[in-house]
Amino acid sequence: MSDPPPHDAGVVAARGAVAAAAQALSWDDVAGLADTPADLPGLGDDPTLTEAAAAVASGAVTSERLVQTCLDAIARANARTGWFVRVEAERALAQARECDRRRASGEALGPLHGVPLAHKDMFARAGAPMECGSRILAGHQPTSTATLIARLEAAGAVTLGALHMAEFALSPVGDNAHLGARPNPWNAAHVTGGSSSGSGAAVATRQAFAALGSDTGGSVRLPAACCGVTGLKPTQGTLPMDGVMPLAPSLDCAGFLARSAADCGRLLAVATGQPEAAARESWTVAVPTLGPDAPATAEVRAILAAAAETLRAAGCRLVAVPTPDLAAAGRIAALVLAAEAASVHGRWLASRKAEYGVLTYRRIARGLAYSAVEYIDALRLRAPLRREFLRVHLAGADALLLPMLPEPVPTIAEATVGAPEVVEARIGNFSYWARAFNLFGLPALTLPAGFTASGLPMGVQLIGLPGSDAALCRLGARFQAASDWHRRRPPEATP
Numbered sequence: 001m002s003d004p005p006p007h008d009a010g011v012v013a014a015r016g017a018v019a020a021a022a023q024a025l026s027w028d029d030v031a032g033l034a035d036t037p038a039d040l041p042g043l044g045d046d047p048t049l050t051e052a053a054a055a056v057a058s059g060a061v062t063s064e065r066l067v068q069t070c071l072d073a074i075a076r077a078n079a080r081t082g083w084f085v086r087v088e089a090e091r092a093l094a095q096a097r098e099c100d101r102r103r104a105s106g107e108a109l110g111p112l113h114g115v116p117l118a119h120k121d122m123f124a125r126a127g128a129p130m131e132c133g134s135r136i137l138a139g140h141q142p143t144s145t146a147t148l149i150a151r152l153e154a155a156g157a158v159t160l161g162a163l164h165m166a167e168f169a170l171s172p173v174g175d176n177a178h179l180g181a182r183p184n185p186w187n188a189a190h191v192t193g194g195s196s197s198g199s200g201a202a203v204a205t206r207q208a209f210a211a212l213g214s215d216t217g218g219s220v221r222l223p224a225a226c227c228g229v230t231g232l233k234p235t236q237g238t239l240p241m242d243g244v245m246p247l248a249p250s251l252d253c254a255g256f257l258a259r260s261a262a263d264c265g266r267l268l269a270v271a272t273g274q275p276e277a278a279a280r281e282s283w284t285v286a287v288p289t290l291g292p293d294a295p296a297t298a299e300v301r302a303i304l305a306a307a308a309e310t311l312r313a314a315g316c317r318l319v320a321v322p323t324p325d326l327a328a329a330g331r332i333a334a335l336v337l338a339a340e341a342a343s344v345h346g347r348w349l350a351s352r353k354a355e356y357g358v359l360t361y362r363r364i365a366r367g368l369a370y371s372a373v374e375y376i377d378a379l380r381l382r383a384p385l386r387r388e389f390l391r392v393h394l395a396g397a398d399a400l401l402l403p404m405l406p407e408p409v410p411t412i413a414e415a416t417v418g419a420p421e422v423v424e425a426r427i428g429n430f431s432y433w434a435r436a437f438n439l440f441g442l443p444a445l446t447l448p449a450g451f452t453a454s455g456l457p458m459g460v461q462l463i464g465l466p467g468s469d470a471a472l473c474r475l476g477a478r479f480q481a482a483s484d485w486h487r488r489r490p491p492e493a494t495p
Contacts, residue, residue: 017331049209049263056114063096063114083198087161095158113156118208121162124243133165135355146243155270163198167360172431173415177357181412185490193226195219199257200227210258218434220255221446225404225459232264234469236441248340251438261476277470283316286397288323295406303450307460314482329436339375342367386440404459408452443469448485
């Protein structure tokens with residue numbers, strides 16, 4: 001493996017995007033660096049997290065039964081799918097029995113009491129391995145627990161184990177050079193999306209009621225769309241990130257993959273200590289008419305249009321806005337990601353190069369080609385670019401409706417086979433609609449919105465105003481009350 005030269009295509013494109021954006025803005029605009037911030041008795045056919053929590057609290061089902069049902073589903077599939085990298089059955093059952101004991105004794109119950117979850121293998125739990133899909137961290141055992149995990153378990157959640165992910169959270173399609181790409185639960189020949197690959201698949205197949213993921217350039221939202229589940233990337237800085245393996249700290253954001261927007265709202269409330277958003281009747285959603293140059297196939301455009309009509313039918317007021325051009329923001333985000341990842345991985349890039357997958361190493365080492373001036377210029381552009389985006393596309397609206405994927409979910413071969421530079425370009429295009437919102441720090445909610453001709457799910461995303469995370473979940477719940485895409489689940493025979 002050779003270090004990517006300073007003149008490689010990714011470096012040149014990112015530098016050009018920074019220079020062009022800076023030239024279009026005055027010094028007053030960029031002077032500041034700050035960037036403001038399964039079928040069970042008593043539960044029906046396919047319960048969501050919120051429904052399961054209510055059933056445990058009422059005594060309609062035990063936590064032990066919920067956990068055992070998930071463990072049975074994992075046992076049936078995991079040898080073939082590898083969505084879980086570790087299953088902690090005994091610990092989970094012990095947690096569940098304790099939840100049932102506490103309920104029986106009349107103790108106060110948390111909002112997630114007895115509900116089984118699983119999490120991407122980059123959230124620390126004291127005494128449990130955390131390997132981040134890598135060889136470098138093989139056998140690593142944290143001595144403390146991530147605040148997010150601690151808060152979920154304090155609210156009563158049961159942890160089933162750790163989920164497959166791309167190496168160091170750096171693949172939008174979910175590929176991993178050491179563990180392999182995992183099969184999409186709807187069709188094993190296709191990608192799960194990444195980097196929270198196991199999180200998307202495990203929730204889609206009802207092996208867990210929800211999962212934590214991370215999102216630095218779409219890594220919660222892309223697998224949610226590919227696997228047909230709901231995914232929330234909150235406003236940057238909303239969730240604590242201690243105990244979470246960093247990739248690019250100023251872009252990193254933990255998030256949730258769950259069966260519904262209401263589930264995401266419940267998890268957000270637990271993680272932040274803030275109440276779930278109150279119901280409301282009036283919503284305004286901005287909807288672009290995608291121009292011919294926007295990266296979206298005919299099927300993607302049709303699903304986006306249908307989602308807009310669902311929102312209209314649900315009582316939302318729709319307003320037309322220009323199609324956002326996210327290319328420059330995406331390239332600037334790529335520069336920031338590479339520079340920060342190179343800093344995080346600096347000592348390993350020098351001493352453990354051979355233990356990285358080829359693409360992971362190339363993408364991280366690219367950050368070494370940027371100067372401090374280029375990195376700081378990129379940071380200075382974030383706030384003015386976000387202000388302009390909000391002014392043009394979200395003024396007077398509660399959310400902006402956009403595609404999540406530019407195309408139907410690709411096959412594993414389409415996404416991973418070829419020369420490294422070809423694969424890099426392909427996966428860069430795949431995350432076009434995602435990366436800018438990590439740069440802007442805005443909340444984004446991905447919702448299942450239909451299926452393409454190949455039978456794979458397709459999602460749309462709602463982009464919200466800063467700090468509107470809980471309200472965005474409530475708007476997503478309005479969409480899901482008028483549709484049933486989030487209730488669809490893969491055939492049990494697949495893969």
